[in-house]
Amino acid sequence: MSDQKQKIEIGDGAAIPDPEDKGLISAWWIALIGTVSLLIILPLLKPDPYARILSFVPDGILVTFKVTIASISLALVIGLLTGLGRLSKNRFINLVASLYVEIVRGVPLLVQLFYIYFALGRIVRVPDIVAAVIAMAFCYGAYMGEVFRAGIKSIDHGQTEASLSLGFNRRQTMAYVVLPQAWRTILPPVGNEFIALLKDTSLVSILAVADILRRGREYASESFNYFETYTMIALIYLLITLVLSRLIANMEHRLSHYERR
Amino acid sequence: MNAADPIIKIRHINKYFGSFKALDDVSLDVNLGEKVVVLGPSGSGKSTLLRTINRLETISSGSIIVDGHDLYDPDEDINRIRMELGMVFQNFNLFKHKTVLENLTLAPIKLKKMEKGRAEAMAYELLDKVGIRDRANHYPIQLSGGQQQRVAIARALAMEPKIMLFDEPTSALDPEMIGEVLEVMITLAREGMTMVVVTHEMGFAREVADQVVFMDGGAIVEEASPDSFFDHPVHARTRLFLDQIL
Ligand SMILES: Nc1ncnc2c1ncn2[C@@H]1O[C@H](COP(=O)(O)OP(=O)(O)O)[C@@H](O)[C@H]1O
Ligand SMILES: [Mg+2]
Numbered sequence: 001m002s003d004q005k006q007k008i009e010i011g012d013g014a015a016i017p018d019p020e021d022k023g024l025i026s027a028w029w030i031a032l033i034g035t036v037s038l039l040i041i042l043p044l045l046k047p048d049p050y051a052r053i054l055s056f057v058p059d060g061i062l063v064t065f066k067v068t069i070a071s072i073s074l075a076l077v078i079g080l081l082t083g084l085g086r087l088s089k090n091r092f093i094n095l096v097a098s099l100y101v102e103i104v105r106g107v108p109l110l111v112q113l114f115y116i117y118f119a120l121g122r123i124v125r126v127p128d129i130v131a132a133v134i135a136m137a138f139c140y141g142a143y144m145g146e147v148f149r150a151g152i153k154s155i156d157h158g159q160t161e162a163s164l165s166l167g168f169n170r171r172q173t174m175a176y177v178v179l180p181q182a183w184r185t186i187l188p189p190v191g192n193e194f195i196a197l198l199k200d201t202s203l204v205s206i207l208a209v210a211d212i213l214r215r216g217r218e219y220a221s222e223s224f225n226y227f228e229t230y231t232m233i234a235l236i237y238l239l240i241t242l243v244l245s246r247l248i249a250n251m252e253h254r255l256s257h258y259e260r261r
Numbered sequence: 262m263n264a265a266d267p268i269i270k271i272r273h274i275n276k277y278f279g280s281f282k283a284l285d286d287v288s289l290d291v292n293l294g295e296k297v298v299v300l301g302p303s304g305s306g307k308s309t310l311l312r313t314i315n316r317l318e319t320i321s322s323g324s325i326i327v328d329g330h331d332l333y334d335p336d337e338d339i340n341r342i343r344m345e346l347g348m349v350f351q352n353f354n355l356f357k358h359k360t361v362l363e364n365l366t367l368a369p370i371k372l373k374k375m376e377k378g379r380a381e382a383m384a385y386e387l388l389d390k391v392g393i394r395d396r397a398n399h400y401p402i403q404l405s406g407g408q409q410q411r412v413a414i415a416r417a418l419a420m421e422p423k424i425m426l427f428d429e430p431t432s433a434l435d436p437e438m439i440g441e442v443l444e445v446m447i448t449l450a451r452e453g454m455t456m457v458v459v460t461h462e463m464g465f466a467r468e469v470a471d472q473v474v475f476m477d478g479g480a481i482v483e484e485a486s487p488d489s490f491f492d493h494p495v496h497a498r499t500r501l502f503l504d505q506i507l
Binding site: 169176257 | 317340341355367368402416420
């Protein structure tokens with residue numbers, strides 16, 4: 001049953017440790033212990049400025065999480081629709097979905113952020129954070145679309161035929177039979193995209209959204225402790241992505257229960 | 262529909278894949294309770310014919326009427342018609358993410374709005390019938406091929422279809438597992454199920470079939486009772502096929 005083991009390789013994002021890969025696991029542990037130790041020891045040894053930096057950024061962490069969660073949720077919805085659109089036999093829907101993916105893939109994220117932020121700003125007045133979320137989701141939705149498309153295509157057509165032959169229509173077949181199985185193939189790349197998106201939210205600091213990075217920049221420009229500030233910022237991002245990658249790996253393991261003999 | 266009318270009426274159907282003609286002016290009647298076995302060399306169009314009966318393949322011309330419903334009448338709901346037609350595939354196609362029990366209850370619960378407890382009770386009955394109740398909570402991958410195919414038959418039966426379609430149900434099985442699947446099919450036949458079976462199992466054809474259909478090159482070459490088909494084949498191509506296989 002080698003076809004079930006197949007994974008969609010879409011690079012970018014943190015390496016999610018595979019429980020069976022000992023080398024990666026120990027790298028993960030070393031990174032985690034190192035990160036946590038530094039985050040504890042530095043503020044203890046040198047409260048000024050490390051402890052002050054730490055007390056300055058929590059609002060930013062919250063904003064980063066909010067932007068990430070909102071963006072990924074919206075991107076998943078856009079991604080599902082895009083993936084289905086790209087698989088659709090309807091020429092028009094297929095074309096629209098494909099065009100969207102092509103455009104998004106061809107324009108740098110930072111340029112898209114500026115474009116949506118300022119273009120949207122001219123048409124409707126929305127809070128900065130909403131504009132940022134829409135821009136992130138617009139971009140990541142295209143990548144998610146490719147992930148969904150590949151995941152759905154990876155499911156044996158026999159599953160669809162069995163479902164149709166029982167009397168399920170196409171939509172029910174997608175919902176009850178194909179997507180629940182595709183989810184297993186989709187999860188690792190979605191996890192990667194999630195972590196990549198979390199890191200990319202640092203770009204929204206340019207749009208007057210007070211995320212981790214922006215809070216750090218504010219602190220650094222007041223105190224001139226650039227080195228110390230960005231060290232702490234990097235450690236915080238690292239801690240978040242390390243923990244997330246582990247959570248996702250665990251979830252992936254749980255989802256594959258029906259593949260174990 | 263008249264009681265004596267065939268439950269499946271296939272009239273002059275043609276089927277093209279691109280420019281390739283896979284079905285060539287095929288007509289066939291199946292009466293209620295009748296067992297039709299379709300034989301023929303590989304690539305002769307047996308699967309294609311079987312799959313047109315529940316519209317998994319669409320036809321290029323001709324007509325198919327199942328239990329009084331024209332499959333190509335835009336006013337008919339194909340999904341409703343498919344509920345009357347159970348299908349068993351060569352590769353089982355059990356839902357891999359569902360347990361054996363869930364494979365059987367999914368369609369009755371979602372499509373017939375059957376209450377879960379009732380669906381499960383019926384599922385256990387069917388699992389008893391195919392001799393596999395003890396595997397109710399296993400996933401398909403944990404079962405042997407023969408067990409999976411018996412579950413697949415039970416899954417189709419859970420919708421209480423009027424007709425069962427089988428596409429080489431034993432061809433993917435190890436030889437020692439063929440018997441257990443055929444046994445289930447023979448039981449089903451004895452109970453009066455209307456069956457259309459594509460198979461290479463000649464023993465099964467002889468024992469169960471009311472009508473044997475021999476296909477070659479997308480056309481039905483010969484139609485006969487099993488005795489006259491096996492003992493007095495009329496067409497040269499039929500004799501050639503039987504010589505090669507027996
Ligand atoms: N989806 C398809 N596209 C193109 N050709 C097909 C397709 N399905 C079947 N065929 C062709 O139609 C012919 C009949 O196929 P099939 O009905 O599967 O034969 P059988 O079941 O008798 O072995 C074969 O030549 C096969 O290659
Ligand atoms: Mg075939």
